[in-house]
Amino acid sequence: MATNEGGFQPPTISETHLPEIFPWMAEWGTGFGKNMLMVILSVIVISWFFMWAIRKQSLVPSRTQFIAESGYGFVRHTLGRDILGEKHFRQWIPLLFAVFFFVLVNNLFGAIPGLQLPTFSHAGPAYALAGIIWIAWIVLGFRTHGPKFIKLMTVPSGVPKWLLPLLVVLEFLSNFIIRPLTHSLRLMAVMLAGHIIVMLAGSGVEFLVAQQGGLDGYGLGALILVGSIPLYFLELIMMVLQAFVFALLTAIYIQGSIEADAH
Amino acid sequence: MISASLIQAAEGDANPLLPNPWEALVVILGFLVLLYVVKKWIAPAFEKAYQTRIEAIEGGLNEAENAKAEAEAMKAEYEKNLGDARAEASRMREEARAEGAQIVAEHKEKAAVEAARITEQAQQQIAAERASAAHSLKAEVGSLATQLASRIVGEALEDDTRSQRVVDRFLADLDADQSAQAGQTGAAQ
Numbered sequence: 001m002a003t004n005e006g007g008f009q010p011p012t013i014s015e016t017h018l019p020e021i022f023p024w025m026a027e028w029g030t031g032f033g034k035n036m037l038m039v040i041l042s043v044i045v046i047s048w049f050f051m052w053a054i055r056k057q058s059l060v061p062s063r064t065q066f067i068a069e070s071g072y073g074f075v076r077h078t079l080g081r082d083i084l085g086e087k088h089f090r091q092w093i094p095l096l097f098a099v100f101f102f103v104l105v106n107n108l109f110g111a112i113p114g115l116q117l118p119t120f121s122h123a124g125p126a127y128a129l130a131g132i133i134w135i136a137w138i139v140l141g142f143r144t145h146g147p148k149f150i151k152l153m154t155v156p157s158g159v160p161k162w163l164l165p166l167l168v169v170l171e172f173l174s175n176f177i178i179r180p181l182t183h184s185l186r187l188m189a190v191m192l193a194g195h196i197i198v199m200l201a202g203s204g205v206e207f208l209v210a211q212q213g214g215l216d217g218y219g220l221g222a223l224i225l226v227g228s229i230p231l232y233f234l235e236l237i238m239m240v241l242q243a244f245v246f247a248l249l250t251a252i253y254i255q256g257s258i259e260a261d262a263h
Numbered sequence: 264m265i266s267a268s269l270i271q272a273a274e275g276d277a278n279p280l281l282p283n284p285w286e287a288l289v290v291i292l293g294f295l296v297l298l299y300v301v302k303k304w305i306a307p308a309f310e311k312a313y314q315t316r317i318e319a320i321e322g323g324l325n326e327a328e329n330a331k332a333e334a335e336a337m338k339a340e341y342e343k344n345l346g347d348a349r350a351e352a353s354r355m356r357e358e359a360r361a362e363g364a365q366i367v368a369e370h371k372e373k374a375a376v377e378a379a380r381i382t383e384q385a386q387q388q389i390a391a392e393r394a395s396a397a398h399s400l401k402a403e404v405g406s407l408a409t410q411l412a413s414r415i416v417g418e419a420l421e422d423d424t425r426s427q428r429v430v431d432r433f434l435a436d437l438d439a440d441q442s443a444q445a446g447q448t449g450a451a452q
Contacts, residue, residue, distance in 0.1 A: 057308060
């Protein structure tokens with residue numbers, strides 16, 4: 001943290017990359033860090049919670065089972081059935097469920113004191129997850145439509161012939177290159193911004209109270225502390241919303257792949 | 264100050280757009296493990312719970328539907344039975360009334376016949392008694408009158424034929440007298 005005597009120095013993005021816990025594999029980059037630990041933790045937490053909640057499968061659910069069923073039902077109906085349609089949605093429930101809760105839990109880590117780091121504020125995890133979905137989207141498209149899938153995805157119907165060369169290039173870029181990037185960067189940017197705000201507020205309060213002191217230092221510090229509370233809740237909303245958006249886009253891409261010929 | 268740090272961030276070793284490949288790898292592996300767990304255990308369990316609940320609810324609804332239909336059938340049967348019973352009761356009442364009326368009529372008729380029979384019998388008896396009384400009176404009055412007359416006029420009237428004629432004339436007169444008297448009495452009554 002910035003502790004020079006001259007003045008306040010805001011935290012830099014480098015500081016969102018925490019020092020590794022184990023210097024394992026350090027020669028290829030970084031070692032095993034907090035972020036990776038939290039990814040593994042999220043997998044364990046999600047698996048354990050839902051398996052524990054549904055273990056009884058009682059007809060009249062307990063409170064835990066009810067909460068778990070609400071989460072499952074939300075993914076099943078809002079993300080699955082409403083977007084993919086009654087015919088196809090069943091086989092995609094596991095993917096949508098895993099995507100939504102994986103992103104949600106990893107985002108919420110940013111709101112838990114002590115952990116306080118949304119996994120997807122780093123580019124690597126966001127690229128990885130969006131990449132998996134991108135590959136799934138393409139594989140599904142080719143399996144459903146064969147090689148025609150490329151044509152369906154790049155050649156828009158009903159446009160003048162002379163516009164086609166331009167549009168084909170644009171469509172290809174838009175669907176195959178830009179789409180996975182926006183899919184991942186949207187999530188990463190929002191989580192990173194939220195994380196930086198938390199860091200900034202935290203280090204600012206620390207600086208004002210511990211370094212500067214005095215009436216204005218304590219006053220401003222208290223003000224920032226109070227102001228960070230609504231920001232915290234805003235962040236919370238953002239975390240849930242981004243998880244929803246990420247899973248929603250996943251569902252929309254899959255739907256586009258299944259019914260590419262309908263557009 | 265802030266712009267300086269941003270430049271530093273953009274130029275420095277921590278460009279936020281550059282991924283850490285090991286983090287990416289951990290996420291890929293973690294996500295695939297999660298996907299497997301969800302596909303293998305979590306989703307089937309929830310689907311099963313969901314399905315059982317739907318079946319339970321639909322089964323309950325069907326049962327309720329059946330029970331309702333049964334109750335309605337029963338009610339219809341009860342109402343039919345009740346109607347039948349009412350009709351039976353009213354028929355029986357009607358019958359009883361008719362029977363009662365018939366019995367009364369029979370009794371009336373029987374009583375009337377009996378009364379007529381009794382009356383007739385009484386009249387016959389009266390007539391017979393009257394006839395016998397008249398007969399005995401006729402004989403007695405004749406002998407009494409003869410006796411009386413023979414005592415009054417002595418043996419002069421020993422001749423049977425003559426006396427018989429006298430007696431007959433006397434009785435005829437008496438009869439005429441009597442019937443005149445009866446006519447008078449009937450007229451008076």
